[in-house]
Amino acid sequence: MSERGRFLLATLCGLVLAGIVHIVIVLAVPRLAENDAYGRLRHTASAEQAELVTVSGSLTWLPRPDPAVAVAACVFDLEDGPLRISAKAGDLFQSLSVHAKGGSVFYAVTDRAAVRGELELVVMTRRQLDEALAEEDEDEPSRDVRIIAPRREGFVIIRVAAPFPSLRAQAEETAKAVSCAVEGSEGVQG
Amino acid sequence: MTAKPLSTAALVVYAFAVALGLGVGSAYWALAGDYPFGGVAGGPWIAWPAVGSREVDPYARSIVTRRADIPLATGEGLVLTAAADSAGRQLDSACTYTVGAVTPQARLWTLTLYDQDGGFVPSELKRSGFTSAEVLRDDAGRFGIVLSRQLQAGNWLKLPDSGAFTLVLRLYETPAALGTGAIDAKTLPTIERGECA
Numbered sequence: 001m002s003e004r005g006r007f008l009l010a011t012l013c014g015l016v017l018a019g020i021v022h023i024v025i026v027l028a029v030p031r032l033a034e035n036d037a038y039g040r041l042r043h044t045a046s047a048e049q050a051e052l053v054t055v056s057g058s059l060t061w062l063p064r065p066d067p068a069v070a071v072a073a074c075v076f077d078l079e080d081g082p083l084r085i086s087a088k089a090g091d092l093f094q095s096l097s098v099h100a101k102g103g104s105v106f107y108a109v110t111d112r113a114a115v116r117g118e119l120e121l122v123v124m125t126r127r128q129l130d131e132a133l134a135e136e137d138e139d140e141p142s143r144d145v146r147i148i149a150p151r152r153e154g155f156v157i158i159r160v161a162a163p164f165p166s167l168r169a170q171a172e173e174t175a176k177a178v179s180c181a182v183e184g185s186e187g188v189q190g
Numbered sequence: 191m192t193a194k195p196l197s198t199a200a201l202v203v204y205a206f207a208v209a210l211g212l213g214v215g216s217a218y219w220a221l222a223g224d225y226p227f228g229g230v231a232g233g234p235w236i237a238w239p240a241v242g243s244r245e246v247d248p249y250a251r252s253i254v255t256r257r258a259d260i261p262l263a264t265g266e267g268l269v270l271t272a273a274a275d276s277a278g279r280q281l282d283s284a285c286t287y288t289v290g291a292v293t294p295q296a297r298l299w300t301l302t303l304y305d306q307d308g309g310f311v312p313s314e315l316k317r318s319g320f321t322s323a324e325v326l327r328d329d330a331g332r333f334g335i336v337l338s339r340q341l342q343a344g345n346w347l348k349l350p351d352s353g354a355f356t357l358v359l360r361l362y363e364t365p366a367a368l369g370t371g372a373i374d375a376k377t378l379p380t381i382e383r384g385e386c387a
Contacts, residue, residue: 006197014205014206014208014209021209022212022220026248040258064302066358068321095267095362150244164324
């Protein structure tokens with residue numbers, strides 16, 4: 001092979017490998033990122049009550065936060081059992097979203113879906129759902145809203161909007177009041 | 191021909207250098223800016239509805255985790271970002287702007303101004319944005335928000351001392367988030383540039 005042909009071949013190999021390197025990096029970032037939202041919220045994992053991410057008047061790690069919205073979070077690891085999220089709907093706009101570690105949202109609901117002022121969700125793995133269904137009494141099916149998590153680790157985000165600055169404290173109270181409790185295997189039936 | 195084995199080794203090194211340089215460089219470039227795919231434009235505004243859904247693409251996932259962002263889910267609302275005015279010129283804090291007069295249907299919306307680094311630009315009254323409840327409207331329900339460095343009467347947001355800035359319109363609980371992703375520019379506020387210093 002001529003010198004030029006060998007150089008072109010090497011360039012071609014380099015380009016193909018560059019494509020592979022590019023794809024590997026893009027796919028690896030969500031797995032390897034330590035400072036993502038999950039990593040920054042992880043220290044709240046044992047808390048049963050949602051913790052505020054944004055506190056009025058102070059800086060937060062959240063990029064471009066909405067100044068009119070109080071954000072609270074609960075981190076979960078479904079290894080210990082399903083997670084029961086309970087929120088009380090008030091007059092303010094309130095939304096709950098469930099995020100998987102690695103940058104994807106898999107469920108969201110707003111206070112419009114509240115039943116008698118209560119919003120209750122159970123986040124579980126596919127396996128925990130199968131167990132819950134197997135143990136369930138056929139005459140008395142559970143009324144829980146069950147959400148299947150694509151992976152065990154993730155976090156719940158509660159957003160409560162304060163249309164006026166004077167409602168900020170109320171919005172923060174509402175956001176903090178959301179509870180995230182891990183259910184034991186016997187409590188799965190609800 | 192004695193140089194040939196050395197030349198092969200050099201070519202292998204060269205190929206790996208190309209692979210690492212281009213691969214790492216292009217990945218960094220792709221993850222440093224805005225989400226590369228799925229952008230939906232409406233006038234000066236752009237939204238990425240898929241970022242708040244299960245169908246998020248790998249680039250957007252990487253960007254979300256790199257920024258430590260928590261995207262608004264599709265069911266919660268829609269985030270629209272503007273970095274240019276309605277004529278396509280980059281937003282510059284040396285100019286004055288008027289934002290108005292309508293927004294798409296939503297239970298609540300907020301309009302927030304951020305400086306180049308994503309920080310708030312609070313006015314002396316600690317205002318860095320407007321909510322749909324706060325904004326003053328005329329009899330027809332239309333509004334106009336003036337953006338300038340100097341204090342103005344009425345709806346006014348302060349611009350940073352220098353540099354570019356970004357406007358973010360968040361529509362909470364909006365039917366627009368549930369649609370196919372097409373946004374009608376006529377339902378969105380325009381960003382008209384006034385005088386520049």
